[in-house]
Amino acid sequence: MAQPDVLISECGPRDGLQIIxxxxxxxxxxxxxxxxxxxGVSEIEVCSFVPPKLMPQMADAAEVVxxxxxxxxxxVLALVPNLRGAEAAIAAGAHKLTIPVSxxxxxxxxxxxxxxxxxxxxxxxxxxxxxERAPHVPVEANVSVAFGCTxxxxxxxxEVIRLAVTxxxxxxxFTGLSxxxxxxxxxxxxxxxxxxxxxxxxxxxxxxxxNTRGLGLANNLAAYEAGVRAFDSxxxxxxxxxxxxxxxxxxxxxxxxxxxxxxxxxxxxxVARLVAARDVLxxxxxxxxxxxxxxxxxLPLGYAPARLQRG
Amino acid sequence: MAQPDVLISECGPRDGLQIIxxxxxxxxxxxxxxxxxxxGVSEIEVCSFVPPKLMPQMADAAEVVxxxxxxxxxxVLALVPNLRGAEAAIAAGAHKLTIPVSxxxxxxxxxxxxxxxxxxxxxxxxxxxxxERAPHVPVEANVSVAFGCTxxxxxxxxEVIRLAVTxxxxxxxFTGLSxxxxxxxxxxxxxxxxxxxxxxxxxxxxxxxxNTRGLGLANNLAAYEAGVRAFDSxxxxxxxxxxxxxxxxxxxxxxxxxxxxxxxxxxxxxVARLVAARDVLxxxxxxxxxxxxxxxxxLPLGYAPARLQRG
Numbered sequence: 001m002a003q004p005d006v007l008i009s010e011c012g013p014r015d016g017l018q019i020i021x022x023x024x025x026x027x028x029x030x031x032x033x034x035x036x037x038x039x040g041v042s043e044i045e046v047c048s049f050v051p052p053k054l055m056p057q058m059a060d061a062a063e064v065v066x067x068x069x070x071x072x073x074x075x076v077l078a079l080v081p082n083l084r085g086a087e088a089a090i091a092a093g094a095h096k097l098t099i100p101v102s103x104x105x106x107x108x109x110x111x112x113x114x115x116x117x118x119x120x121x122x123x124x125x126x127x128x129x130x131x132e133r134a135p136h137v138p139v140e141a142n143v144s145v146a147f148g149c150t151x152x153x154x155x156x157x158x159e160v161i162r163l164a165v166t167x168x169x170x171x172x173x174f175t176g177l178s179x180x181x182x183x184x185x186x187x188x189x190x191x192x193x194x195x196x197x198x199x200x201x202x203x204x205x206x207x208x209x210x211n212t213r214g215l216g217l218a219n220n221l222a223a224y225e226a227g228v229r230a231f232d233s234x235x236x237x238x239x240x241x242x243x244x245x246x247x248x249x250x251x252x253x254x255x256x257x258x259x260x261x262x263x264x265x266x267x268x269x270x271v272a273r274l275v276a277a278r279d280v281l282x283x284x285x286x287x288x289x290x291x292x293x294x295x296x297x298x299l300p301l302g303y304a305p306a307r308l309q310r311g
Numbered sequence: 312m313a314q315p316d317v318l319i320s321e322c323g324p325r326d327g328l329q330i331i332x333x334x335x336x337x338x339x340x341x342x343x344x345x346x347x348x349x350x351g352v353s354e355i356e357v358c359s360f361v362p363p364k365l366m367p368q369m370a371d372a373a374e375v376v377x378x379x380x381x382x383x384x385x386x387v388l389a390l391v392p393n394l395r396g397a398e399a400a401i402a403a404g405a406h407k408l409t410i411p412v413s414x415x416x417x418x419x420x421x422x423x424x425x426x427x428x429x430x431x432x433x434x435x436x437x438x439x440x441x442x443e444r445a446p447h448v449p450v451e452a453n454v455s456v457a458f459g460c461t462x463x464x465x466x467x468x469x470e471v472i473r474l475a476v477t478x479x480x481x482x483x484x485f486t487g488l489s490x491x492x493x494x495x496x497x498x499x500x501x502x503x504x505x506x507x508x509x510x511x512x513x514x515x516x517x518x519x520x521x522n523t524r525g526l527g528l529a530n531n532l533a534a535y536e537a538g539v540r541a542f543d544s545x546x547x548x549x550x551x552x553x554x555x556x557x558x559x560x561x562x563x564x565x566x567x568x569x570x571x572x573x574x575x576x577x578x579x580x581x582v583a584r585l586v587a588a589r590d591v592l593x594x595x596x597x598x599x600x601x602x603x604x605x606x607x608x609x610l611p612l613g614y615a616p617a618r619l620q621r622g
Contacts, residue, residue, distance in 0.1 A: 185570060188574075214528060294524050300460060
């Protein structure tokens, strides 16, 4: 089998769960992760290594990593906010780490009580620790609120690119950009990723575009056209706000996979099996609304996935 | 004031209402049309001229046209399926006509019980009648199910382009393409509109992209990048199926306008006033769900419309 054209990195078990009040039992998390892996998802952000007091949903992070390591061919990705989290993730056996660094000083201070400069330094510490203990584990840094900040408003594009390049120089193997707040638009997405790729080339990391204002897929399309080949999304758009249905949250992975496959861009994922994985999620979180447009509409008559289009 | 960069043609009063069981009173239709016009919408498809027995929602078509003609600067657009409808629309004073012609024989027969060849001939009759009675009224033909057909499945792209060119030769001033069934994808959208513009240039009409599977805005973006400058959409995505919320229907005008304005593409529309026009619609149709992601999320902090971005 040829390599897929794009990497779809599922972030629901981390980004989706972290804003939901319910604590999902470990076995339910692993059933959900397993169902997505069975559909062909090759990278899943399974947890974050953060203090359990701050985020009880992630208290079983090491167990979730251990369970996910049994799934053949899966890249087990963990979010780590600092060196301590990175040490724990590597000790647990995570295959890849991702570190969020805010584009604005305001968001950085509010979110992790540290300046951006401190966070860049922390990325350097994490990379050095990784070099010693687990040199095969890639480290991705991701610039959050890169497309707009709910505290600072519009974000200067030069500043975003400067920070991303600084993170790459600090040793991050990949550096991506996140529209954490769903404030981005396709023109901006194209500009920022075009510049990022001009600066760091194949070390450009994932586009993590939220769908808060409905532009998630259009922004992913613009990122793809700019040359991005890795995309974060969440099954059923988990991560939406239950108090404002439809108003927030991640791009639904199944919709994103459908868009790419229909376009002839191979994701390596069987979208029908991915849609079926929603049932596993719904069984575990019966009160949480599931988003995504493909699932209720179904695949179109005559639909052919990318690999079949190539004959 | 400079001309806007794109034409947003609101189709809710026609495409949205026609699939809803309720018959909206004429005065409510006009209040809704008025609210959208006040937000800067410059073209509205206010009705279709079809037999009232087939579509009681449109029985007041002439009255709605008459009321809409009072709105300064508004292009009053009417859908007409045949010569008889076109005569009635011109008698009522409509400024512009649009005629749907199916891309597939199967859909044409199921929808209007006529072959595509018959429909091309009908477009010729309508254009000749228009030349005599109202030479200032542009006629647009729009190829429906151009991106996929719920009866025939995948639609041959060569056939779509051939039909569109034939319609232009039959005298249609503009010829557009409709993703009636929400089966299109951005790569296909770009290919088809690129070819259509290569064939008929500035006589390329509107992209009418549905959001059935969530790709509506991405498809509109692809159409824009291919050179399309006219787009159909419906306030609050009216035209969704009440039995499968989120599963069908038009692109929400307010989301589309937000996308373009955020990108720096001037629509001539004040998106905040457009969002407020949803209240007028909701008051008239309290049972019908309103779609669209911008309205619940609100405009992002630091948002600047296209005209302000230019300083």
